Amino acid sequence: MQEEVPARPGSRRREARGTHARVPVHPETVARIERSMGPLGTAAITAMDERLPWFRKMTAENRSWLGLVAQAGIASFVDWIKHPERIRPAATEVFGTAPRELARAVRLQQAVEMVRVIIDVVESQVDTLAAPGAETDLREAVLVYAREIAFSAAQVYARTAEARGAWDARLEALVVDSLVRGEQQESLNSWASALNWSSSPVSVLAGTIDGDDAEPVIDELRAAARRTRLDLIAGVQGGRLIVVLGGTDDPMTSAEKLAGLFGPGPIVVGPSVRDLRSAHMSARAALAGLRVAPAWPDAPRPASSDELLPERALDGDADAVEILVTHAYQPLLAGGTALLDTLTTYLEQGSSLEATRRMLFVHPNTVRYRLRRVTELTGYTPADGRDGFTLWTAIILGRLAARRA
Template identity: 65%
Template sequence: MSIPQAPDEGAVRAETALRLERSMGTLGTAAVTRMESSLSWFRAMSAEDRSWVGLVAQSGVAAFVEWFKNPDRGRPAITVEVFGTAPRELTRSVTLQQTVEMIRVVIDVVENQVEELAAPGGVQQLREAVLRYTREVAFSSAKVYARAAEARGSWDARLEALIVDALLHGDREEGLPTWGSALSWSGTPVIALAGTLPDPGEQGVLDDVRARARRAGHDVLAGVQGERVVVVIGVGGASAASDDPLAAAAPLAGLLGPGPVVVGPAVADLRGAGDSVRAAVNGLRAATAWPDAPRPVLAEDLLPERALDGDADARARLVEDVYRPLRGSGSPLLDTLTVYLEHASSLEATARMLFVHPNTVRYRLSRVAELTGFAPSDGRGAFVLRVAVTLGRLGERDPGMVE
């Protein structure tokens, strides 16, 4: 009596591989058909993207057959053999979750035909190979999407830095809205803030700033220039920042390094954001002259320091908003303010010098506060008024100084 011989594993594998080769086209077509019937997102795709997905499915089947024929090759090179057939843009049309669903459909099609595809005695061998290949495809899918996300993040960071630099240097070309659209920018109004890195060379703060701003519903651009951090915020939703820029900037100030954090004025859109960026950066440079400034502080609250530091915009604002209203109201207000500031803010001394009653001085000073928004009796207000009057008088002598 003869004893049945166990089938040769290599021969069984070779026969199964031959059957798989003959069925590759059928399997790929069946997989695409199944996706069309069971995956709504696949049906909604453009014809071009559907064709690319179909090609990936066909490549996946072909790569499996080739790997099954040559088990000594070790782990299959799925990233190149399967996903290398599709353009990088496909990772934006198909999410990782959808890719997993697609893989599940392809594998399900193959598994349903294992008994027909496998050579006699090779069903278990083929089934185990399918399971291993499924695992490898899943790992490779995650790797492809992780690399795509990393590349996208690096590209976004470089574009953000480019936009911030363009805004700082006065680039108002039409390219700014286009660049913003590439980053899905939609928030308005727009404000900028400037501060320092928490630690020299540490740029991880940008990720924290972006995350916190986006959780608040804002668009955000951020860049590092030396030790300086510049953040541009597109205020989203019904935020109070449209009326008070500090409302959006304050939650981000704590993420920046020690020292002042300066907030530029709100502007209508990204095209005008350069004004806010330059005001914030100039304010940051001049803020050391006001050690007791709040954090964050508005760039407009630093107008005298900015003016003394050479900021032409700040000089023009002080002359236009403070000096000229006083000059236009007649000499009594300006003369009274000048004498008051020169005599240590003393009502009585000012009244004696002008030969008027102290109540008259008091009334005139209240008019100064109404016209300019700065009270002469307040230390900070007196400083702003003194600088504005000085610049205004110098500007009358040399108009080009405050233009």
């Protein structure tokens, strides 16, 4: 026969409780704790001040609120042990004592540390608070209450985070919509402040999104931006993914790191601007470039909006026309008739140095010198096919503008 193993002391009592019932705390224990609520609250605040450096650095107002939270926690514990029929303590009321703004000043990790200190204070006085022989029941009640109050803190912070996330998403959509429409609202500053945005310079990226669910993509973009210490606001406008990047002096390099999160097709990077209020100019350039990008199938990914100036100008983009006329045609015109004639002839002759020399009756070195001068004045190299196309477009636009004038 198998020998019967005697049960451990107390095991039958715990088995009888099950997982959903609690053994009532002795009435005398409850009375003792009720009489000690004031001193317990004071002891908890003193312990927080001694053990939590972040608590000592808080403002007097926030310290006062946390003192109320500590007292509410002890009061909730007393109420819970007085009513053993309750499965869980009404612990949400503990954190509901403080204003919602306190959740921003106190992180979840700090809230858990605070709960640990309060529970330690109560647990350290179990022998004094419990009725004779009831110490174990009180100690077990403290442990259960500590677990439930920690879960409650997590729930409060989770709800706050969800509400904050939903509000931030609406604000981001509002900012992106304003930039796409080209608005310069004063409220952009307040919106940016609400999003903790203070970065400069700012650049806007425009591309496509793969699929209908934008949230996971935008979350990944935010995570990637955080890893490179950049600020990011993103939104979807009619199938276009608009990303506002802040804090980068090299938006092209930053865009290359984010390109894999965009959908298929071109990505266009607008020029850097001073701040968020000026970002509508970068957004306008990026969206204009995205619109005409199919005209340049071999465009790099990402491409800058300036690389697409010829296509944008041909599409009727007034900004692109002005840039090409101001920064390419007018410097050529100021360089002298010979310079402009040499470039025009060179482009008409299929970028042939020898044919240009013969047409102009000059030495080949003269042609080379003038072409180098074109590069110095405009930043474009006539011998490069893409740059030559841009210069040719600028000359045409400049001539048309001069005729209209």
